[in-house]
Every structure is written in C-alpha cells, then in structure tokens.
Amino acid sequence: MEKTSKKPGAQALAAGELALIDRYWRAANYLSVGQIYLLDNPLLREPLKAEHIKPRLLGHWGTTPGLNFIYAHLNRMIRKSDLDMIYVCGPGHGGPGMVANTYLEGIYSEVYPDIAENEEGMRKLFRQFSFPGGIPSHVAPETPGSIHEGGELGYALVHAYGAAFDNPDLVVACVVGDGEAETGPIAASWHSNKFLNPARDGAVLPILHLNGYKIANPTIMGRASDEDLRQLFSGYGYEPFFVVGHDPADMHQQMAATFDQVFARIRAIQDAARQGRADPDRCPRWPMIVLRSPKGWTGPKEVDGKKVEGFWRSHQVPVSNCRGDDAHRKILEDWMRSYDPEDLFDRDGRLKEELRALAPAGKRRMGANPHANGGLLRRKLAVPEIANHAVAVDPAARGQLMVQSTEMLGRYLRDVLTLNAENRNFRIFGPDETESNRLGSVFEVTNRVWMEEIEPYDVHLSRDGRVMEVLSEHLCQGWLEGYLLTGRHGFFSCYEAFIHIVDSMFNQHAKWLKVSRELEWRKPIASLNYLLTSHVWRQDHNGFSHQDPGFVDLVANKKADVVRIYLPPDANTLLWTGDHCLKTYNRINVIVAGKQPEPQWLTMDEAVRHCEAGIGIWEWAGNEEGAVAPDVVMACAGDVPTMETLAAVDMLRQKIPALKVRVVNVVDLMALQSAEQHPHGLSDDAFNRIFTTDRPVIFAYHGYPYLIHRLTYRRTNHGNFHVRGFIEEGTTTTPFDMTVLNELDRFHLALEAISRVPGLAEKAAGVVTELRSKLEEHHRYVREFGEDMPEIQGWRWPG
Structure with missing residues (x-):
C-alpha cells in the first residue's frame, strides 16, 4: 500500500548533537538486548560463549528500539525547555527499553544501589531481567518512572490523560503501540482530549508507534496509509504529525524537528487558554505523532534465511538458540557489537560523560519524576464530619x-x-x-x-x-x-x-x-x-x-x-x-x-460502632434474652438482604414467639475470614461468639451464595451455614419478586429457619403452610396487578 509522509525540511540537529543522540540511542538498544540475552560478559570483553547466554530467553525486542528512540528525543526536549514530563509506555513488553533508559539516566541505580553504574552492575541488570527472583519483562511497578503496567494492552492513553488532569505543568508522553491500538479501550481513549482543559490541566502527547506487526500478524493501523491515519486522527480532534522512515540519521532529524513543532503547539494552546485568548466554544486541537519505524529496528535483518527486522519475527527473541547454536550466537554477538559498546561505556562500564550529559538532571529525569511515584505528591484529602x-x-x-x-x-x-x-x-x-x-x-x-x-x-x-x-x-x-x-x-x-x-x-x-x-x-x-x-x-x-x-x-x-x-x-x-x-x-x-x-436502621453513633467492628449482633432485632444460645442465627449482608431478614424475623417472632432468634449484620464482608487470612478478619473466638458453634445460621447475602462459603469454610460452624443469595434468576419484575425468584425473600428465609431448627417444622406445620400460601398469593398478585402486595410495600419493622 502506498503511504505518504510530510517531513519537516529544516535540520533540527547539528552534526555533533545528532552523533550524540544516536550514541545515546545505541546505548539504550545495547542494554535492552543485553537484558534479553546475557547472564555474563556484559561489555563483551571476550568473545561470546554459551555460558554467557541465559538458558531461557524471555523478553520482547520488536517494539523496544522505537521506545528507546522516543525516550532519547524526549530527553532532548526536557533539557531544551525544562519540561516536567513522564513517559507512559503502552507497548506491552517494552520493559527492556524502560529499564535501560532509567539505568542510563542514573535513577535505576539510585533506587536499586546493588545495580550500580559499572560493569558488575550491568551484569546484574542483565541477569535480573525475566529471571527467577528478578524483574518482569514488561514495564511494572519495579520500573522507576512508570505509572502504567505493561502486562495488558489498551490502557496507556487513558492512564496518561488521568495523570494530566489537574496537573497544569505536566506533560505526559504516551506511546501507543499499533498492536495496542487495536483494542477497544484505546479506541475510546482517543476521545479523552474532549475532557482536557488547557487552562488548568497538563498536556498529553500521544505517539502512535507503528512498526507494522504484532505477535504473528500485521497490524491494522500499520497497513493504513498516512492519509487515512491523518483523516482518522483529525476526526478525533487531533493535529497529526508524521515521522516515517528507517535510516537513523534521517529519523533523528525528523523526530527532533517534529518534537520542536509539537511542543511549540502545546505551549501555544496552553498559553492561549491561560491568557484568555482561546475560543471558549471550541475544543483545542492537540498535536499527536505517528511514528513509523521498522519492527526490531537495528536488529538482525535475517536469521536462518528468514526475514526478521521489519517483520513479526522480531517481536520477541529474534535469535532463539544462542546457547546451543554457534551460528545463532555469532549473529547475537555481531548484533550487540554493532552498537559499539566501547564508544558508549568507559572501562568501568559507566556511560561516558558526554552521553550522561544528554539525560535531564534530578527530578526532571523521567524515571525520577515524582508524578510517576504519586505517593510523594499525595496530600491529605479534606473531608466533612x-x-x-x-x-x-x-x-x-x-x-x-x-x-x-x-x-x-x-x-x-x-x-x-x-x-x-x-x-x-x-x-x-x-x-x-x-x-x-x-x-x-x-x-x-x-x-x-x-x-x-x-x-x-x-x-x-x-x-x-x-x-x-x-x-x-x-x-x-x-x-x-x-x-x-x-x-x-x-x-x-x-x-x-x-x-x-x-x-x-x-x-x-x-x-x-x-x-x-x-x-x-x-x-x-x-x-x-x-x-x-x-x-x-x-x-x-x-x-x-x-x-x-x-x-x-x-x-x-x-x-x-x-x-x-x-x-x-x-x-x-x-x-x-x-x-x-x-x-x-x-x-x-x-x-x-x-x-x-x-428503611433506616441505625443511629449515627450505632453505625460508627457497627462499621468499626465490621460485623455485629443487632440485639434490638432478636429475642434471645436470657437464653444460653439462640435457636437460630439470622445473618445478613447487604441492604435488601437486611430488610428481608428483618421482615422474616418479624414474622418468626410473631408466629413462633418461643423461637429464640439472633440477628447478625455484616457490613465488612472480609470480617468473615479468619484473622490469619485478612487484616479485618475475626478471631475464631469472636466468630464463634457471634455465630455460635452449633446452631443453624440462615445467611441472606447480597451476591452469589458461594462467596460466603468461601470466606467461612474454615470456621467451626461452617457446616451449619445455609446461604441464600442471587442464584441467577432474574427478569423485568417487581422488587420483591426478584427476591422471591432467588429465594432470598422473607418467606423463604423464615421457611429455611424453620426447616433447620431441629423438630421445629413439625411443631410449626401450620406456619409453614401459611408461608407457602403467601408465596403463592404473591405469585398471583404481581402477575395480575404488576406491583408487590400492599403488605409487602407497606411493611415496617414493628419497633
């Protein structure tokens, strides 16, 4: 398919600056490859041997050189304009690149002093990647500068916008991979620009990274023409800029010039809004970038006669048998030496000074930006009484x-x-x-x-x-x-x-x-x-x-x-x-x-005490005064289950006054677990005091019944727990009929209690008949009149 591209004409980088930024990019690429492949010999001081290679090669190369390329150029813009910027890495397994860049800028060693900026530190950096006891292959919490877990695709752009809201000085550079661009959440996320106010929010710079392929197939946007993409993103309300090619020198010039234009656009939009010059009825047209570069850029062109660079075979590990195949190991060594590590790192393995100077300083480093470690900035929320x-x-x-x-x-x-x-x-x-x-x-x-x-x-x-x-x-x-x-x-x-x-x-x-x-x-x-x-x-x-x-x-x-x-x-x-x-x-x-x-049940003082405990006996609702133990425990969790439980208790107290009933309400569901399983869990003694060790417990629960069994299965009296909840019966019907369909209603709860108390069903046979008749009456009534029976709608706790 023919693609079009409009490239900036001016040379944004002088020859010396171009050479330096290219070397920095090569350093990041070298560290990225090393993480995927090497256990030892991190600077290739000797020829690569089988024992230098990891036994299991895990990680993803294909997207990484593009991510490193973007990172190097964002560093340039931060230094040039003193930008407050973070980097959201959307491509799922861009971990090698993000780790490499935070290591190059020094923050990685500051956070993890054992991973020092020397040859031994580099060896440990390589060894830990996708290795038992090490770090994941994607951008994870362990990665400084990250607010975005790269394990699942689709959420990078929406996270970026969330970070920018109410952060007027922050720029969030967000790289969206073209595989990720096929997900539903990303499709909706492009509309986030309609909610970003340039007068009080920060800016998001989306960078759509098109390398053309996902795991084993082309990508939809990768095969689209530039013109189609321009129309698509213009329709979303963006001003798209394109950086397209494969020659590093040309691509560096394109990206530098494009970034100069794009950040000028962002400043202009914000200045106009903050100085009152913006059209108040028009949503600003924020810039975004489409970057087309080869998948697996700068990696092996072919392996075993099959295309790798610019194809899906570079997605994960382009050379797969470097430990057992001499030819593969030679490809890997040639590949890594192509970055010329002697030109990048000194004898101690530290990034050379002229390259270190390319990274921003202090908190301006994207890996050290406090916005990517939000707890550093978190302020106490003011709340009313x-x-x-x-x-x-x-x-x-x-x-x-x-x-x-x-x-x-x-x-x-x-x-x-x-x-x-x-x-x-x-x-x-x-x-x-x-x-x-x-x-x-x-x-x-x-x-x-x-x-x-x-x-x-x-x-x-x-x-x-x-x-x-x-x-x-x-x-x-x-x-x-x-x-x-x-x-x-x-x-x-x-x-x-x-x-x-x-x-x-x-x-x-x-x-x-x-x-x-x-x-x-x-x-x-x-x-x-x-x-x-x-x-x-x-x-x-x-x-x-x-x-x-x-x-x-x-x-x-x-x-x-x-x-x-x-x-x-x-x-x-x-x-x-x-x-x-x-x-x-x-x-x-x-x-x-x-x-x-x-219905409202508790005073505020009672509510505070009840919620702080998480669970408790509602003594005002039961009638076990003077009894050694109740005959039955009627438990509930949820607003409707609570109302139906109390209505059932009301009937039981009226119709079988000799029955000793205890009412237990659960507001903190995790209190049902043991203290060993959850911080809010009750001790076994406390649980037994509430639920007894041998009495039937009729538990009316808001959700699927099995969860209550999961949470209580270790408890002494679990065998006596009989849980009623949602059993996947539903339709358009009355509120009370929904509970009846799922046998959570007051009649079923009362019948359950009668059936579980030994000998009670025979003694209360007349009550059982009456309750079943009420269920039949309810069934007829709602289907004739379309509403619940008056006695249901008008029921109130008798007090």
Whole structure:
C-alpha cells in the first residue's frame, strides 16, 4: 500500500548533537538486548560463549528500539525547555527499553544501589531481567518512572490523560503501540482530549508507534496509509504529525524537528487558554505523532534465511538458540557489537560523560519524576464530619424512615468537593450515572467536564467541572487510575452489573498495588474507591441484563492487604463507609449500596460502632434474652438482604414467639475470614461468639451464595451455614419478586429457619403452610396487578 509522509525540511540537529543522540540511542538498544540475552560478559570483553547466554530467553525486542528512540528525543526536549514530563509506555513488553533508559539516566541505580553504574552492575541488570527472583519483562511497578503496567494492552492513553488532569505543568508522553491500538479501550481513549482543559490541566502527547506487526500478524493501523491515519486522527480532534522512515540519521532529524513543532503547539494552546485568548466554544486541537519505524529496528535483518527486522519475527527473541547454536550466537554477538559498546561505556562500564550529559538532571529525569511515584505528591484529602449528614434514626422507631442512602452520600461528596476546591485534588468519575445514582447534590458545587460546544439548554456542563462522565467504564476506571497514581484522590460510581466491564483493569491495578506495597521507594497512593449501586435487587425495570452482583467475587480473590468489600445496610453506615474509604491508601475499596428508598436502621453513633467492628449482633432485632444460645442465627449482608431478614424475623417472632432468634449484620464482608487470612478478619473466638458453634445460621447475602462459603469454610460452624443469595434468576419484575425468584425473600428465609431448627417444622406445620400460601398469593398478585402486595410495600419493622 502506498503511504505518504510530510517531513519537516529544516535540520533540527547539528552534526555533533545528532552523533550524540544516536550514541545515546545505541546505548539504550545495547542494554535492552543485553537484558534479553546475557547472564555474563556484559561489555563483551571476550568473545561470546554459551555460558554467557541465559538458558531461557524471555523478553520482547520488536517494539523496544522505537521506545528507546522516543525516550532519547524526549530527553532532548526536557533539557531544551525544562519540561516536567513522564513517559507512559503502552507497548506491552517494552520493559527492556524502560529499564535501560532509567539505568542510563542514573535513577535505576539510585533506587536499586546493588545495580550500580559499572560493569558488575550491568551484569546484574542483565541477569535480573525475566529471571527467577528478578524483574518482569514488561514495564511494572519495579520500573522507576512508570505509572502504567505493561502486562495488558489498551490502557496507556487513558492512564496518561488521568495523570494530566489537574496537573497544569505536566506533560505526559504516551506511546501507543499499533498492536495496542487495536483494542477497544484505546479506541475510546482517543476521545479523552474532549475532557482536557488547557487552562488548568497538563498536556498529553500521544505517539502512535507503528512498526507494522504484532505477535504473528500485521497490524491494522500499520497497513493504513498516512492519509487515512491523518483523516482518522483529525476526526478525533487531533493535529497529526508524521515521522516515517528507517535510516537513523534521517529519523533523528525528523523526530527532533517534529518534537520542536509539537511542543511549540502545546505551549501555544496552553498559553492561549491561560491568557484568555482561546475560543471558549471550541475544543483545542492537540498535536499527536505517528511514528513509523521498522519492527526490531537495528536488529538482525535475517536469521536462518528468514526475514526478521521489519517483520513479526522480531517481536520477541529474534535469535532463539544462542546457547546451543554457534551460528545463532555469532549473529547475537555481531548484533550487540554493532552498537559499539566501547564508544558508549568507559572501562568501568559507566556511560561516558558526554552521553550522561544528554539525560535531564534530578527530578526532571523521567524515571525520577515524582508524578510517576504519586505517593510523594499525595496530600491529605479534606473531608466533612459525617455527623453533619447523619440521618436522624429514632431507636424506638427503627425501619420506619425511608431514605435514599446514596442521596445522603451525594451530599457528603458535595462537601468533599467544596473542601478540596482550591487544591483541586479530588474528582468523581462515572459512566453518565451520577444523577441516576442519586449523587446529584454534587452539582450544587460543580459541573460535568465538557470541552466540546455547550448549548444554552445544557445542564451542569462546564469547562471547569469536577465530575468526569463518559459512557465508557474503561475510561472512567483508567482516568481514575492515572489520577490516583499521580498523587490525587477520586471516587467511581457505577451500575453494579456493568462494573464487570473493567474486571481486567481492576485486576491490573490490584496487582500493581500488591507489588508497590513491597517496594519501599514507592510511596502509598490514595485508594481506588468504587460505589456499586443500581444493584441486582433493584433492577426491576431494566431486567436480567442488569442483574449481576458478581464483581465482589473477583475482588475477593485478591490479596487481603489490598481489597476491602463493604455492604452498608442503610444511610448512616454508608456515610461511615464512604468517609473511611476516602481516607485510606494503597487499597481497592468496593462499596455496594442501593439508591432506592430503603428503611433506616441505625443511629449515627450505632453505625460508627457497627462499621468499626465490621460485623455485629443487632440485639434490638432478636429475642434471645436470657437464653444460653439462640435457636437460630439470622445473618445478613447487604441492604435488601437486611430488610428481608428483618421482615422474616418479624414474622418468626410473631408466629413462633418461643423461637429464640439472633440477628447478625455484616457490613465488612472480609470480617468473615479468619484473622490469619485478612487484616479485618475475626478471631475464631469472636466468630464463634457471634455465630455460635452449633446452631443453624440462615445467611441472606447480597451476591452469589458461594462467596460466603468461601470466606467461612474454615470456621467451626461452617457446616451449619445455609446461604441464600442471587442464584441467577432474574427478569423485568417487581422488587420483591426478584427476591422471591432467588429465594432470598422473607418467606423463604423464615421457611429455611424453620426447616433447620431441629423438630421445629413439625411443631410449626401450620406456619409453614401459611408461608407457602403467601408465596403463592404473591405469585398471583404481581402477575395480575404488576406491583408487590400492599403488605409487602407497606411493611415496617414493628419497633
């Protein structure tokens, strides 16, 4: 396919500067190859031998020389204009290049003193790469300067934009690989420019790195013409610049000249906005770069007669049998010597001084930039007193007051925004659901961010809003991750069923936090806080497609140090939970709470005590006074399960008054695990005091029942746990009918209790018949009248 290119005409680099930047690039390439292949002989002081080669060759070469090329030229721009810049490496396994460059600029040895800037340090640098006890092959938390885990493709650009929001002096250079460019999240991420305000945000420079191939196939964008790409990215709202070729000298000149133009464009856009000269009704057209360079650039052209450079065979390890094949080892040695290491490193193995001078100094080094270690910049979030938003619950009339709990949380978040308005380090993220999720009070003090045209009749849109809404869970999650990783705070609300869209992103962030917590030099960042609402039990109008509570199952798989799961049953417990989560760091907190009117159970003082314990006996709801032990424990976790449990207890107390019932509510789900498994877990003694060691436990749970069994299987009384929850039965129906379909309703819970207490079913046969008749009556009623029976809708706790 014919491709077109428009190249800058002027020579941006003098001959001496060109030679130096090329040598720096060669040094990075040399270190990158060495990491993939070598155990020893790092400077090739002797001919390469089999024992110098790693027994298992792991890593990815194909994208790396392009990444190194970009890094060298970004260094030039940082030094030239004193830029505050970080580098987001999108290509999945660009680890060799990022490690090499941070080693060249010195920060790697500062962070890891054992990897010194000498021959022995270089040997250790090479040996550790993709080696047991070493470092991963992709850009990971262990890599200084990184905020982006390279193990999964698709999120580089959205992380870059998240980092730039509210960082007016920061430039985020983001390299998007052409394999990565085929993912769905990246396709949406290009629209992030519509949310970047040049007056108060930083800048993102996307660099689409087209080397033409992924693992074993061409890439879509790699085969597109420059003109097609120009039209595509112009349509996205960017001004595309092209750097195309393979000759190093020509490519250096092109890139230098292009960077000069691009950074001038960025400065002009920001200056116009900050000086009041920009068109307020037009979204700026930010620059982006398309870099076409050969895959495996500067590597072997052919191996065993087959094309390697400029083809997918260079993707991973271009020469695969260097330990066992002399010819392959000769190719590797010639390849590494082509970079002329004697011209790059001195006798001690240290980068030569004239090349060291090309790297920026101190915190201007991209590997040392504090924005890439956000905990260094994290400031304490100002929060209001939750007592100011407490719902007044009368202990003598529990459950009588009906309140939308998330509306109360919305008022609290409004005040968080107000208290942090000046330092601008808090934003709310969600996929077009802030108002729907009853958090609309935040719009009393802010608006939604919107950089496109605003019509006179639009509501709550502005250039300066603090609420980020876009109908892509990927973008909300990625923006928030980038925002947190660079030292700020945030909150993400989402429909419960569709948070699954970011399952994999959650996984990656959890892994990042797990590793980061083990690195002393990585300082703690603010927690990622989810509110999952519009949940499974109140999706009666949307139906089965919106009914899935399974995200918490995924969350529970992660390391105990990282995750927390909260199921507050009312507004005051939700307020405590939200406030607590916003104050934590290095965690992922998941809060599940409904947005519909629901009974309010606890005073604020009671809610604080209950939430701090995570689990507790609601003595006011049970009737075991004077008994050695209850006959049955009715446990619940979640707002609807709590209401149905209490309704079941109400019936049992009325119809079988001799039955001794204990009510247990769980707000912190991880308290069910043992203390050895989770920091919030109850000791066995405490667990046994609450749940007994031998009495039946009827557990009404918000989600899939098996999770409760997973969390409690080691407990003494686990065999007596009978869990009711979502069993994948759903449709468009009434709220109460949803619980009936899944046998979580008050009638099924009461029947379960009767059946599990020895001898009770025979004694209470009449009650059993009555409850089953009620289920039949309910079935007929909702299908005739389309709503729940009046006694269901009007039920209140008797107090």
